[in-house]
Amino acid sequence: MNNCSYIKNTKNEVSMDVLFELSEFFKFFGDTTRIRIIHLLLSGEVSVNDIAEKLNLEQSVVSHQLRILRTANLVKPRRDGRKMFYSLDDEHIGLIFNTGLTHILHKKGK
Amino acid sequence: MNNCSYIKNTKNEVSMDVLFELSEFFKFFGDTTRIRIIHLLLSGEVSVNDIAEKLNLEQSVVSHQLRILRTANLVKPRRDGRKMFYSLDDEHIGLIFNTGLTHILHKKGK
């Protein structure tokens, strides 16, 4: 039928706490600052200051949001000297981003 | 390379307002009540009272959340007599739900 493993059956039996975790997970994508950071990191790792500069955000804002993303294992840090480079933790993050993006662009195209 | 059209290139050039819309879009998935409603509607259309009953929620809560989902075109209503049946508007909704779900289950499996 299809070879995309993440297309699942429609008769899911999903427990209440998994649904809760799922909504918590989507919350991380539901903020403009975070989605811009995720989008930027799609092309590879970037330091905190570079994120702030490229997105025209205050360093403090970026650090706060990175902490949220890091705690949730959406991004991972790597120290190099006094710089910290952040990258997406997992290939699913980009997949979810792009699935949503495709939906938005598809809707706009009408 | 792959035949999944929603897997896009990693060198996205996405405008600021599309990123804003994208984060707004993900917000709808970022609430337990709404994600439970979406999950329930994955298996087909359900009336307002049935949603409330099956999810053990007050009718008012369901109506309020359905309005949000309806305004955002995530669900669509159909009137039958004095009942209103709601269903998912678009196949993307289920796809995004399942993509996130796969991620959660994958994480839990470790």
Added chain:
DNA sequence: TTAATATATGAACAGTTATTCATATTTTCA
């Protein structure tokens, strides 16, 4: 038309969250 059923809506409240500002921590280099 009236009563009953099904759904929608408005206002108020409580809880959450992102940003701001100030400051602390960590690392490098002179």
Added chain:
DNA sequence: TGAAAATATGAATAACTGTTCATATATTAA
């Protein structure tokens, strides 16, 4: 060791959001 650079953190505030409760609207059947 001390200063500078890079990042992290804490507290406070403002804005947003979901739920509750009461009520309004709409449809059907008697």
